[in-house]
Amino acid sequence: MEEKRHPFLEGLSKHRGVEPTVVVIFGASGDLTARKLIPAIYNLSVDNLLPNDFYLIGFGRKAISDAAFQDAMDEAIKEHSRRPLKEDIWQRVRECMSYNSSDYSEVDGFVTLAEKIDAMEASLGRKLQRIFYISTPPNVFGPIVDCLGKSGLAKANLGTSTASKVIIEKPFGRDLASAQELNKVINGVFDESQVFRIDHYLGKETVQDLLVQRFANAIFEPIWNQEYVECVQITVAEQLGVGSRGGYYDDSGALRDMIQNHTMQLVALTAMEPPASLDPESIRDEKVKVIKAIQPLSMERDKGDVVRAQYSSGLDNGEAAKAYIDEAGIPQDSSTETYAALRFTINNKRWKGVPFYIRSGKRMARRTSEIAIRFKRPPGILFSEEGRFNVSDNTMVIQIQPNEGVTLVMNSKIPGLETRMQPVKMHFRYATTFGSNTPEAYERLILDAMIGDGTLFIRGDETEASWELFSPVLDHWAKSGSEGLESYAAGSWGPKASDALLEEKDHEWRHSG
Ligand code: BG6
Numbered sequence: 084m085e086e087k088r089h090p091f092l093e094g095l096s097k098h099r100g101v102e103p104t105v106v107v108i109f110g111a112s113g114d115l116t117a118r119k120l121i122p123a124i125y126n127l128s129v130d131n132l133l134p135n136d137f138y139l140i141g142f143g144r145k146a147i148s149d150a151a152f153q154d155a156m157d158e159a160i161k162e163h164s165r166r167p168l169k170e171d172i173w174q175r176v177r178e179c180m181s182y183n184s185s186d187y188s189e190v191d192g193f194v195t196l197a198e199k200i201d202a203m204e205a206s207l208g209r210k211l212q213r214i215f216y217i218s219t220p221p222n223v224f225g226p227i228v229d230c231l232g233k234s235g236l237a238k239a240n241l242g243t244s245t246a247s248k249v250i251i252e253k254p255f256g257r258d259l260a261s262a263q264e265l266n267k268v269i270n271g272v273f274d275e276s277q278v279f280r281i282d283h284y285l286g287k288e289t290v291q292d293l294l295v296q297r298f299a300n301a302i303f304e305p306i307w308n309q310e311y312v313e314c315v316q317i318t319v320a321e322q323l324g325v326g327s328r329g330g331y332y333d334d335s336g337a338l339r340d341m342i343q344n345h346t347m348q349l350v351a352l353t354a355m356e357p358p359a360s361l362d363p364e365s366i367r368d369e370k371v372k373v374i375k376a377i378q379p380l381s382m383e384r385d386k387g388d389v390v391r392a393q394y395s396s397g398l399d400n401g402e403a404a405k406a407y408i409d410e411a412g413i414p415q416d417s418s419t420e421t422y423a424a425l426r427f428t429i430n431n432k433r434w435k436g437v438p439f440y441i442r443s444g445k446r447m448a449r450r451t452s453e454i455a456i457r458f459k460r461p462p463g464i465l466f467s468e469e470g471r472f473n474v475s476d477n478t479m480v481i482q483i484q485p486n487e488g489v490t491l492v493m494n495s496k497i498p499g500l501e502t503r504m505q506p507v508k509m510h511f512r513y514a515t516t517f518g519s520n521t522p523e524a525y526e527r528l529i530l531d532a533m534i535g536d537g538t539l540f541i542r543g544d545e546t547e548a549s550w551e552l553f554s555p556v557l558d559h560w561a562k563s564g565s566e567g568l569e570s571y572a573a574g575s576w577g578p579k580a581s582d583a584l585l586e587e588k589d590h591e592w593r594h595s596g
Pocket of ligand 1: 253321340341
């Protein structure tokens with residue numbers, strides 16, 4: 084049966100053509116390439132969104148043949164694609180794939196790559212847009228960018244519609260100084276318009292919908308401010324532990340892995356002012372402004388704005404789950420946080436005094452990412468009699484994942500002769516309205532980079548603004564070691580200590596216990 088075209092794709096191909104392109108993936112034998120990048124490219128080709136002239140070059144340190152690379156990608160698609168493999172389409176993509184190996188700091192390997200692409204252009208008789216996707220461990224981001232510069236690859240076709248582009252994975256630096264340094268290296272080689280710093284949360288449909296919900300509806304924007312909002316709560320909870328990524332994670336922790344990037348993007352889109360237009364720079368300007376307006380976080384003992392914790396043993400779906408320090412690759416004395424929670428206010432007219440509570444952790448009770456806007460109680464005197472009416476706060480919950488949707492909680496009269504009330508929920512579910520199997524974040528982001536639309540990517544100053552907020556926290560933790568590191572049982576909603584962040588204003592986490 085012919086698959087129905089997803090609404091996401093309607094209209095896309097009408098006005099968005101992709102130039103003939105070669106995508107080079109650095110870190111081609113890595114987990115992300117197999118789980119996300121190649122399945123995304125395959126699904127773009129199923130949707131007919133790749134240009135007719137399309138090539139993919141895997142680039143890695145390990146020397147393997149083109150056929151071995153193609154076979155590995157074959158497995159990757161079978162295992163990870165959201166749609167089953169269609170042999171005829173896959174064969175066409177497979178034939179466009181080849182592999183190059185070199186050390187990431189060996190310019191010669193990049194010169195060989197440049198010659199290969201030049202030869203492709205010569206046989207095609209036209210120029211190719213070069214997309215360099217850096218999906219390696221972060222310690223080689225700098226050397227790769229440097230070699231792209233020295234080999235001439237970065238500047239190829241500059242000033243034309245096939246100018247090169249670089250997509251850089253996270254983590255973008257590990258503190259403010261390293262992020263600034265990395266930006267310097269990148270901007271020394273590429274023009275900012277060629278740079279696409281990826282944060283895959285921005286590719287999620289629900290995250291993109293935030294701007295539409297806020298600015299295309301007349302009913303929300305007038306109450307989206309300190310006059311009506313009691314507090315904002317953003318949760319990015321994962322049920323999984325660190326799995327096989329112990330080595331990377333222990334060096335990183337929840338603040339660097341999730342909060343500085345993904346969660347702060349949710350904050351920025353929730354709190355930013357309306358942009359002057361929908362062009363990428365206007366949107367990114369507003370995101371930077373709001374991140375810069377966040378009050379610095381206090382690290383004061385017992386009264387600070389940040390709580391960190393690590394999971395101890397517990398349960399995962401009723402099964403015993405190990406403590407973090409017993410996971411593969413984690414030292415027994417690790418003081419890395421697997422959970423972080425923070426509160427802050429935003430120092431601008433819209434948000435003055437409204438607490439934002441943010442948390443993210445691994446091995447929590449269940450997987451849920453949500454933005455909850457809790458509104459103030461109506462000032463009326465009507466239903467105010469204590470103990471009689473139980474008026475609840477109105478809350479708007481934007482469910483990022485899973486069960487993507489929006490829920491509005493409001494008060495309603497319980498049918499009957501007395502006036503009694505109960506909070507009721509109005510639901511909108513993406514799957515019900517638009518169908519499931521929506522394109523994955525990486526499909527949208529790779530397509531946008533190929534088209535040259537940077538709206539859903541992070542600008543250099545944006546990442547620095549976020550690091551500016553968190554670098555002092557990380558410095559403080561580095562000095563304190565395990566002092567102040569709380570503990571929570573795997574499968575719970577996090578440490579008790581994080582409740583204290585909300586108590587001052589008599590608030591509580593939406594899920595707890
Ligand atoms: C990645 C983090 O950026 O995001 C992982 O490195 C995390 O630790 C993942 O599990 C979560 O992404 P998603 O899309 O599953 O919420």
